[in-house]
Amino acid sequence: MQLQGKVALVTGGSRGIGAAVVLALAGAGAAVAINYQQHEGAALLVKEEVEARGGKALLCRADVTGLAECEQMVGAVLEYFGRIDILVNNAGIRRDNILAMMKSADWDAVIDTNLKGVFNSCKAVLKPLLKQKSGGRIVNIASVPGLSGNSGQTNYAAAKAGVIAFTKSLAKELGKREITVNAVAPGFIETEMTEGLPQSIREKVRAQIALERLGKPAEVAAAVLFLAGESSSYITGAVLSIDGGLTL
Numbered sequence: 001m002q003l004q005g006k007v008a009l010v011t012g013g014s015r016g017i018g019a020a021v022v023l024a025l026a027g028a029g030a031a032v033a034i035n036y037q038q039h040e041g042a043a044l045l046v047k048e049e050v051e052a053r054g055g056k057a058l059l060c061r062a063d064v065t066g067l068a069e070c071e072q073m074v075g076a077v078l079e080y081f082g083r084i085d086i087l088v089n090n091a092g093i094r095r096d097n098i099l100a101m102m103k104s105a106d107w108d109a110v111i112d113t114n115l116k117g118v119f120n121s122c123k124a125v126l127k128p129l130l131k132q133k134s135g136g137r138i139v140n141i142a143s144v145p146g147l148s149g150n151s152g153q154t155n156y157a158a159a160k161a162g163v164i165a166f167t168k169s170l171a172k173e174l175g176k177r178e179i180t181v182n183a184v185a186p187g188f189i190e191t192e193m194t195e196g197l198p199q200s201i202r203e204k205v206r207a208q209i210a211l212e213r214l215g216k217p218a219e220v221a222a223a224v225l226f227l228a229g230e231s232s233s234y235i236t237g238a239v240l241s242i243d244g245g246l247t248l
């Protein structure tokens, strides 16, 4: 198995894309720390699924908006598994509104979670990763609005564009240490995050997608698994769109 002996931390691993990433990494042999913020029951179900398939998992509650909580989380992973090799920054929220109506609090919440959360988790993981001197993989979950913008999502698009620029900059910093840093930019994926979209918008979106359907969390997870594994050893600073051709 390609990730045997590796330890991965997935932020927001309790649901949606994060849960699919956890299962994909564990399926490839990695021991996986599953971060969540509120939904312990959902996170527990993911852990049980990993274990039922013969894998190893650890639950880590932490709010990624706080550096101290992220450091504690990474400390718990090191204490339990003894090392860390892969970080997947997946935790994210959306608080959509046109700018004229957007509250400051909704701007702050999205930037704090989707952008500062990536900074916090990377900061917390970096020291042990460098100390291990055995390379590593960081995969950030960006989004199509971070590439092309989206009406009603100035906060979300700005955060995800920030994640993309962060990814490229950190890739340049860490290349000499054999740590790769890449991002994926999913389009519309069937999760709780997109569940609430009105049917009219879903139909409008579907019409713009070359594959004429929304994506599945497992389809994003497959790309994350590739970027977290050995097969992507000469890829860093890349942004891989997983959008069924939405942005063509």
Ligand code: NAP
Pocket: 011, 012, 013, 014, 015, 016, 017, 018, 035, 036, 037, 038, 039, 040, 042, 062, 063, 064, 065, 089, 090, 091, 092, 093, 113, 114, 141, 142, 143, 144, 185, 186, 187, 188, 189, 190, 191, 192, 193, 194
């Ligand atoms: P989701 O189903 O709403 O799940 C969000 C996950 O993030 C949950 O595990 C949640 O934990 C966690 N989370 C939220 N705030 C957190 C915080 N402050 N600290 C720690 N964990 C936190 O979302 P999703 O659709 O799977 O999206 C996952 C990622 O993909 C996000 O970054 C999103 O922006 C990105 N993305 C999604 C789509 C899409 O169409 N769905 C498209 C492009 C990009 P709890 O369960 O504990 O709340």
